[in-house]
Amino acid sequence: MRDRLFAVAGVLLLVSFAGCSMLTGGPVTFGANKATVSEQALSQTNYEEQSVNQSVITRNVSAAGQSKTVKVTNWIAQYDRSVDLGPLGSQRAAVFSVVASPQVNVLGKSFNPIGDYPRERIVMMLQSRYESIDNVQPVGNYSATVLGHNTTVGKFSAEAKLVGGQSADVYVHVTRVQDGDDYVLAVAVYPQHLDDTESEHVRTLLGGVQHDTSSE
Template sequence: MNRRELIAGLGTAGAIGLAGCLGVAGVDEHTATAVGVEKEARRETGYEQSEPEELVIEESVGAMGYSEDVIVTNYLVEHEKTVDMGPLGDQRAAVFIVLSTPQISVVGQQVNPVEDKSTKELVELVASNYDGLSNAQHETDEEVSIMDSSVTESVFVADAEFDGQEVEVNLHVTEAVKTADDLVVSIGVYPRELGRQERENIKTLMEAISVDVDVYTDNEDAADDDGNEADDGEDEGEGGDDEDSGIGV
């Protein structure tokens, strides 16, 4: 299951709708800011931050005989954790994503479709744009506090492909949270059998999302001390794995 393709599918689907609105309005480019998770929460949960990744969507749109290229730049900040998957061994199969996408207002109206989507609609959007996730079934809802906003966090049970095998996973998705300029959605995924531990870890990470984290320099996680990752053997022992071989989004 290629998590970058999956999230790119979410970004693409949302940005296509956004691009149409921007083209009509004559707004041709907008860029989000990468958003991360506070270092203490990463250390506590054992998740390591990866380098931020741009998801650039470029669409040619037209209206009333006029056509232009619309560019929307989203950012994805991924956090991974090595977990025991039984017969499959230790794998980077627990993943937490922070996705930021631009807030765009046209004549006072927000036109980014991500803002008004429910968690169910976000999951449907992901599933419709990526074949590696199937049979997503809603399990629970609860409120979570992200950057001083209370939003819905939903947990879904889904099937994901991992090294050619089907694995049941828990998929956590939040509604979009507004920052000054962007919309932020968080997504967590891990093998369902690890739910007792990872469910709380995902909540901890969600509550520690912050626009104040410098995602380009503040990425020295617990690998630099004797914290959880050292106990799990996540660093050197797993360094040779293909980063897209794990479960995740």
């Protein structure tokens, strides 16, 4: 099934949110602090910044006869680099993305503010180099350190279609950590024939993730 990536990985869609509830006044607002990748890690891997943007999600939450409008602001940082795809030429098909999403609890109800988004939209939020990612299969796990936290990174194989219609077998790496009051998620996608190089690049980028917690 299309874009099974995050359901299979059990990372992006299984965030457990907890925080303070606000039951009076206007919309309840929650905002994450920005998460990005350090310039040093980008320089070491030849990845370049594609975009660093906020993504605002608004939902109505009802419980026990009460209803609140909840506004959640996430940060999404996207990076990529040009790689050689043989007959397809050079394309920016190695992608690394970082998402910061806040803890949320309203009316005693915890939820993932992006958990009910279509998988297609979630993938496009995290990268724009692939039109689809299908037939995701687990390959294994490995340990890494992200923001000083030990974490398990899931590695998956998949069939992908690049923007423009070309097909490629890819590897996907996915993990998340809780840092301060936010959850920080990292996702990498790259063609499988580049695994020797790109798997090391992903480790460097994971180690270079930085998260602004100054306002928390």
